[in-house]
Amino acid sequence: MEERNKTLGEFIIEKQEDFRYSTGELSRIINSIRLAAKVVNYKVNKAGLVDIIGAAGEVNIQGEDQQKLDVYANEIFIQTLINREIVCGIASEESDDFITVCGSDNSHSNKYVVLMDPLDGSSNIDVNVSVGTIFSVFRRVTPVGTPVTLEDFLQPGTQQVAAGYVIYGTSTMLVYTTGHGVNGFTLNPAIGTFYLSHPNMKFKEDGTIYSINEGNYVHFPQGVKDYIKYCQMEEGNRPYTSRYIGSLVSDIHRNMIKGGIYIYPTSSKAPDGKLRLMYECNPMAFITEQAGGKASDGFRRILELKPTELHQRVPFFCGSKKMVEKAEEFMAKAESNS
Numbered sequence: 159m160e161e162r163n164k165t166l167g168e169f170i171i172e173k174q175e176d177f178r179y180s181t182g183e184l185s186r187i188i189n190s191i192r193l194a195a196k197v198v199n200y201k202v203n204k205a206g207l208v209d210i211i212g213a214a215g216e217v218n219i220q221g222e223d224q225q226k227l228d229v230y231a232n233e234i235f236i237q238t239l240i241n242r243e244i245v246c247g248i249a250s251e252e253s254d255d256f257i258t259v260c261g262s263d264n265s266h267s268n269k270y271v272v273l274m275d276p277l278d279g280s281s282n283i284d285v286n287v288s289v290g291t292i293f294s295v296f297r298r299v300t301p302v303g304t305p306v307t308l309e310d311f312l313q314p315g316t317q318q319v320a321a322g323y324v325i326y327g328t329s330t331m332l333v334y335t336t337g338h339g340v341n342g343f344t345l346n347p348a349i350g351t352f353y354l355s356h357p358n359m360k361f362k363e364d365g366t367i368y369s370i371n372e373g374n375y376v377h378f379p380q381g382v383k384d385y386i387k388y389c390q391m392e393e394g395n396r397p398y399t400s401r402y403i404g405s406l407v408s409d410i411h412r413n414m415i416k417g418g419i420y421i422y423p424t425s426s427k428a429p430d431g432k433l434r435l436m437y438e439c440n441p442m443a444f445i446t447e448q449a450g451g452k453a454s455d456g457f458r459r460i461l462e463l464k465p466t467e468l469h470q471r472v473p474f475f476c477g478s479k480k481m482v483e484k485a486e487e488f489m490a491k492a493e494s495n496s
């Protein structure tokens with residue numbers, strides 16, 4: 159069958175042997191994410207019609223006003239994973255603590271935990287701009303048959319067995335890796351099937367797009383200010399193009415296809431940065447590296463950071479390898495001059 163016409167289901171069955179742990183559980187997790195994404199997509203596409211825009215009236219553990227779609231997406235993904243009894247634990251941006259999934263036989267027999275940002279880009283919901291979902295999968299480290307512990311979640315990103323994102327944009331796509339490259343599937347809404355539309359996705363080694371919220375310029379570290387000025391200088395293929403959607407998934411997806419860098423640095427307003435290591439930076443870093451790009455906190459490889467808290471934030475530099483390396487040069491130079 160022509161590669162592009164392959165469905166996600168056919169792809170998973172064929173690649174079964176590619177999974178780092180060739181077990182049906184991992185493919186069933188990806189399939190469950192697919193099913194939940196279709197349900198969320200239905201609402202996202204009709205947000206204005208079905209009154210799922212606006213604030214839900216609660217503040218989440220991040221101290222952010224939860225949007226109705228944050229809450230809805232969180233419930234759909236969590237319930238789907240629980241009902242299909244394929245994971246032993248779930249952590250979410252929208253849930254204070256991790257969720258233990260013991261199974262109907264109370265056996266805690268499953269081997270994988272899923273961490274997720276159920277709705278990424280919340281500020282875009284009310285203005286009809288693309289949003290996403292991000293997920294990360296680890297194999298538990300405590301004994302199967304016992305309740306999961308925080309230790310099963312707080313693993314360095316290098317231990318991920320799968321990671322992916324859904325982008326609810328001009329089309330809905332599921333992009334994921336199991337450690338053997340990155341593949342993108344586009345939903346055909348007429349029949350509700352995802353088709354392999356972007357096989358073996360790769361980051362261009364260099365690029366001319368930089369994505370950063372320049373409104374915070376005055377609050378940025380000197381190295382970031384110096385890199386922004388570098389991007390804006392008239393020299394060679396610069397000035398670069400500035401593109402910032404305000405949805406991590408969308409900005410990184412575009413930069414992967416066109417070449418570019420996304421930066422969410424520390425600032426006097428966000429001393430650790432804004433993005434969360436466990437369910438935003440780790441999964442996007444795994445995908446980025448699998449696509450030949452680079453992801454760091456400006457100094458250290460994201461995937462090697464040892465997590466200490468479920469919702470911890472880190473600075474995030476992610477994208478085309480040469481662009482991230484150039485930004486890291488400016489960070490190191492500013493550090494040595496300080």
Ligand SMILES: O=P(O)(O)OC[C@H]1O[C@](O)(COP(=O)(O)O)[C@@H](O)[C@@H]1O
Pocket residue numbers: 251275277278279280281371404405406407432
């Ligand atoms: O509005 P800011 O501060 O530039 O932050 C935008 C960033 O915040 C986020 O929306 C954070 O994700 P959530 O929407 O899941 O909280 C990213 O998707 C996006 O890149």
Ligand SMILES: [Mg+2]
Pocket residue numbers: 275277278279406438
């Ligand atoms: Mg997010």
Ligand SMILES: [Mg+2]
Pocket residue numbers: 228251275276277278279280
């Ligand atoms: Mg979110």
